[in-house]
Amino acid sequence: MADFFYLCYQKIKIMNIDDKIGDIAFQSVNSLYGEVDRSLIQTQKTRKDFVGDLTLVVFPLLKASRKSPEITGAEIGEKIVSDSSEVESYNVVKGFLNLKMRAKFWVECFNDIQSDEAFGCGKETGKSVMIEYSSPNTNKPLHLGHIRNNLLGYSVAKILEANGNKVTKVNLVNDRGIHICKSMIAWIKFGNGETPVGKYYVAFDKAYKTEIKTLMDEGQSEDDAKRNAPIFLEAQDMLRKWEAKDSEVYSLWETMNGWVYDGFDVTYKTMGVNFDKIYYESKTYLLGKELVNKGLEMGVFHKREDGSVWINLESDGLDEKLLLRADGTSVYMTQDLGTAYERQSEFHFDKMTYVVGNEQNYHFQVLKLILKKLGCQWADNIYHLSYGMVELPEGKMKSREGTVVDADDLMEEMVTTARSMSKELGKLEGLSQVEADDVCTMIGLGALKYFILKVDPKKNMMFDPKESIDFNGNTGPFIQYTHARIRSLLRKAEELKIGYLRVPISTSCLLADKEIEIIQMLNNYEATVAVAGENMSPAMIANYCYDLAKLFNQYYHEFPMMKEENVQERNKRITISLEVASIIKRGMLLLGIGVPERM
């Protein structure tokens, strides 16, 4: 992982408050104790139980000072206050030097945020990043697990973009292979002309199991039975025919695919995700075969007597891996090698990220290893963004037990709930039907997206339908509400004919503690986006947005805006509020969540 950041994020110099105060402290410490390493200057936000805004941790400096923590802290504090006009006062608690900054310092920090147009959008890194996500399977409808994949993929793409990378979003449609043939066989046998596809893979499995049992009852071993079941042989035969482009098989395949593609498009549109390029396995699998030949020539792979091709990875602590079946047909790995190779040739990406569930950790470990063995140095630039499963309170989703949560159904249900909730609260009064629909869609989907994205991707997560429908507390609607609330201030200002101008805050303004906290937090946005990019974790953005919204709500509650008679004070409050709304909007956008003007 570390090498990845190095490649894609050649540390953009972010001038945040910690750096500013760090530099001030650095100079004072240097003049006190001589040259010390800059990394020993560690600053952090002062905990709320202590007096001060920022804290310098003095422990690392004890070697240089050769004095006790308390004395060292006091010495440095004294020096900083006399050196810097920005620092108002200091106090030392144990090994912590708390610094109180002048209001002017914070006002300037805030005004810097406003004047910096590139703020939060990063600077161009010149790096090209490809991200593959979604990768649907054409014989299964999209469900909750796919939702997590799509939301993660889209959001990570946004975040990487915000960090200044050129991002290409791609989708690889898994439209061929033995599993597709299984569905086709099942449809021919049991379909009766129906068009929905999803259930036939299950139907095949059921029939397959029955046949295996029959064969085992006749005395065959389980392995033999699995290989010899007639329906399985038919599927294998169909795969061979498909790869041979048998016209009958091919046209049935095209027909059945057509049924699902329309559905995918609708789901993607509702979810608000999109792609720059769509790959189809049916088009890429042949390329993999060429690589297999190359690997055989290089002696990296070996062919068994039955004609199947393998690679032995035991020396790397892994197993033997199949690359081509005995009958010459491709497996998953075959085409994934080919696709990766093609993408590198076409896009020359600096990094390629695959958003794929953690059940495929092993696959990607092997994929990278094989590419490396084939001499592709760029395999180091492949990163598997592995995410955990989504579980239901009653356990895992199992299609055979009907416990799968369908993506379309779930999204619709969320919007419906948002609508009835909004109506009940009287939030839709004065809105046209179209506006009301927009708001409800935004809220319903916002709740769902936030619920899923706020969790660290690599962790398994629990999806409790009851809880996810809650719109209070740490939820998407809470953040959306905060935004809407602030935006309504602007409307109110117009209504009251308050001549509000968005101007820098005057440096003569005093600041409340809450305002300093907000400014610190706003200033942290850029760093948060950077860290979220490094970790490919939308959860970090989500939690940031929540913390900011929560902080603002406290401020909002405590300080009246329009009621404030001092014009300078009023403008300061409104200006800060609007900046909060703006950052919330940007942050939520990185999650693929819209924020309404009113709700």
Next chain:
RNA sequence: GGUUCCGUAGCUCAGCUGGAUAGAGCAACGCACUUCUAAUGCGUAGGCCACAGGUUCGAAUCCUGUCGGAAUCACCA
């Protein structure tokens, strides 16, 4: 058995490169709307950060081991 990931409040989750007394939400109880949106805010209660060692001035965080849980190790994808 091998590999990878996870174990923090009753539940769902934060806690970035090690820093002060571990934080939110939900659920429970109490308080605040004639005042800019109460989808809000405030308060009470709730913890051996799985366990044991180690490194350090300092560990939920890093290292080792143990115990739990998940995924994977297919001529499936």
